[in-house]
Amino acid sequence: MDIKNAKILVVDDNKELCRMVANICRQNGFDAIRAAYSAGEAWELIQKEAWDFLILDVNMPGEDGFAFFKRAKSLLEEKNLPVLFLSARDQDRDRLLGLGLGADDYMTKPFLPMELILRMSAILRRTRRLEEPERSTFCLGKREIDLDAGEIRLLDGSGKHISLTNKEYQLLKTFSENRGRILTFDFLCEAVWGKNYYDYENTLMVHIRKLREKIEEKPSEPKFLITVKGLGYRLNR
Numbered sequence: 001m002d003i004k005n006a007k008i009l010v011v012d013d014n015k016e017l018c019r020m021v022a023n024i025c026r027q028n029g030f031d032a033i034r035a036a037y038s039a040g041e042a043w044e045l046i047q048k049e050a051w052d053f054l055i056l057d058v059n060m061p062g063e064d065g066f067a068f069f070k071r072a073k074s075l076l077e078e079k080n081l082p083v084l085f086l087s088a089r090d091q092d093r094d095r096l097l098g099l100g101l102g103a104d105d106y107m108t109k110p111f112l113p114m115e116l117i118l119r120m121s122a123i124l125r126r127t128r129r130l131e132e133p134e135r136s137t138f139c140l141g142k143r144e145i146d147l148d149a150g151e152i153r154l155l156d157g158s159g160k161h162i163s164l165t166n167k168e169y170q171l172l173k174t175f176s177e178n179r180g181r182i183l184t185f186d187f188l189c190e191a192v193w194g195k196n197y198y199d200y201e202n203t204l205m206v207h208i209r210k211l212r213e214k215i216e217e218k219p220s221e222p223k224f225l226i227t228v229k230g231l232g233y234r235l236n237r
Contacts, residue, residue: 003124004029006052011035011042011068012086013060017109021055021086023194024113027170030120039068046072051081053124056103058087058094069101082127084120086111113166114150121148138176140215140224147173152214167192168211175225175235184232208233 008030010018018035025033036042039060045051054076058065065085069076076083085098090108098106104123107116136147144153150169152162164172170192174183189200192207212219226234 003121005032006030006124007050008033008053008055008120009036009042009045009051010055011037011039011060011065012055012057013037014057017057021116024116024166025120028117030117039063039065042068043072046075046079046081050079053120054081054083055086055120056083058085058089058098066097066101069098069103073102080127082123084123086116114164114169118150136173136176141217143215145172145176145215147176162214164214165210167207168214171207171211172215175233179235180237182228182231182234188232 008025010021010033012018012021012035015035015037018037022033022035025031034045036045039062042054042056046054056065056069060068063071065087069083075081082104083102085103085106086109087094087098087106088109095106095108104127105119107119138145139155142155144155146153147169150164152164154160154162171188174188174191185201185204189204192204193200208225209219212222212225215224216222224236226236228234
């Protein structure tokens with residue numbers, strides 16, 4: 001079973017945050033994701049269906065995340081369901097409480113989208129023993145791009161690692177999947193920002209410039225991420 005086929009349940013009373021987490025997961029290949037907006041709804045879904053991963057908020061009306069975890073712990077253990085707390089409560093005592101209850105990880109809001117994906121993937125590999133595809137790495141000159149890690153490694157002996165932002169990651173992933181092809185402005189904007197991407201062309205150009213600063217030896221004279229005048233961009237093979 002591919003790790004990206006894992007069934008993920010997000011439990012948070014904030015519907016907008018649930019949608020955001022779902023979008024982040026889907027953009028990174030996790031398509032089987034559903035939301036529950038209360039502890040009661042989560043309890044029913046966990047009893048009725050098989051899940052591979054649980055993302056759990058703490059501050060929820062009625063039964064909060066900590067109380068729910070205590071009540072559901074035996075069921076979670078029975079189903080071997082790993083839990084990551086994702087909470088606005090950022091005090092050390094809250095994080096230690098969540099981990100002390102037996103959660104697999106604890107992240108605070110606001111959070112980095114790629115960090116959530118990386119932590120979730122690491123837990124899934126450890127707890128579910130799901131089969132993961134080969135790491136998505138490729139080289140551009142003296143730089144090794146590791147999309148799974150969301151970073152660029154310099155192959156000049158320095159050992160330097162350069163982190164990718166979420167939008168840079170989405171762009172580079174899209175380019176790598178269509179290497180050698182011309183990708184139009186509209187195609188790239190929709191791939192990164194979704195269908196409501198209008199007026200994002202200038203924003204796209206800013207992200208392209210920043211991405212070149214990370215992948216090109218001379219960003220002002222790009223060899224890999226090329227502008228195709230009037231059409232868009234192409235990542236050379």
